[in-house]
Amino acid sequence: NAGVTQTPKFQVLKTGQSMTLQCAQDMNHNSMYWYRQDPGMGLRLIYYSASEGTTDKGEVPNGYNVSRLNKREFSLRLESAAPSQTSVYFCASSEVGPANGYTFGSGTRLTVV
Amino acid sequence: KNQVEQSPQSLIILEGKNCTLQCNYTVSPFSNLRWYKQDTGRGPVSLTIMTFSENTKSNGRYTATLDADTKQSSLHITASQLSDSASYICVVSAVTGANNLFFGTGTRLTVIP
Numbered sequence: 001n002a003g004v005t006q007t008p009k010f011q012v013l014k015t016g017q018s019m020t021l022q023c024a025q026d027m028n029h030n031s032m033y034w035y036r037q038d039p040g041m042g043l044r045l046i047y048y049s050a051s052e053g054t055t056d057k058g059e060v061p062n063g064y065n066v067s068r069l070n071k072r073e074f075s076l077r078l079e080s081a082a083p084s085q086t087s088v089y090f091c092a093s094s095e096v097g098p099a100n101g102y103t104f105g106s107g108t109r110l111t112v113v
Numbered sequence: 114k115n116q117v118e119q120s121p122q123s124l125i126i127l128e129g130k131n132c133t134l135q136c137n138y139t140v141s142p143f144s145n146l147r148w149y150k151q152d153t154g155r156g157p158v159s160l161t162i163m164t165f166s167e168n169t170k171s172n173g174r175y176t177a178t179l180d181a182d183t184k185q186s187s188l189h190i191t192a193s194q195l196s197d198s199a200s201y202i203c204v205v206s207a208v209t210g211a212n213n214l215f216f217g218t219g220t221r222l223t224v225i226p
Contacts, residue, residue, distance in 0.1 A: 042117065043202075044216075090157075103159075
């Protein structure tokens with residue numbers, strides 16, 4: 001099925017460990033995004049990539065890095081995980097333009113202990 | 114400050130009953146408003162998207178309304194089903210700005226038999 005695929009679905013890290021969250025979309029969308037979702041808060045944008053070869057910071061970029069590997073793939077890296085990064089992470093993609101809908105992946109639940 | 118507020122935070126209804134969820138926003142300049150359904154452990158899925166000139170849009174048993182003058186939207190669910198149990202998120206897009214999506218915190222709907 002067409003859509004956005006995220007891996008892994010669950011992950012537990014120790015403080016200070018690093019990891020990369022993977023995201024791939026097969027809809028030929030130009031724009032891709034990483035969000036985090038915390039209880040009682042709306043989704044917050046971490047980083048986005050408007051098109052292949054470009055990345056920009058969102059609302060909460062500290063502690064994260066991203067790579068737009070190609071048009072399909074957009075990864076999120078935590079270099080030194082902290083308990084404050086415990087969250088559910090969603091990748092999304094869309095065509096360029098605010099009127100276009102976003103397609104979200106099913107999420108990665110990350111716990112940092 | 115661009116904000117999106119949803120009410121109620123949670124709602125429990127009997128199967129077969131109707132319900133209405135509210136969304137108030139202060140996002141400006143306004144581009145469009147979307148309602149998403151998020152099942153537990155899944156990513157948000159788009160239900161409706163409305164631009165400034167649209168005041169109602171339906172998707173099956175879901176009907177969204179928009180009053181751009183008062184900056185209010187509602188999502189009406191008719192003849193609820195157990196599968197409607199989910200969080201419903203209101204998302205407002207601004208015309209300008211790279212980070213131009215503003216998310217509400219969602220209404221958690223539980224439909225009981």
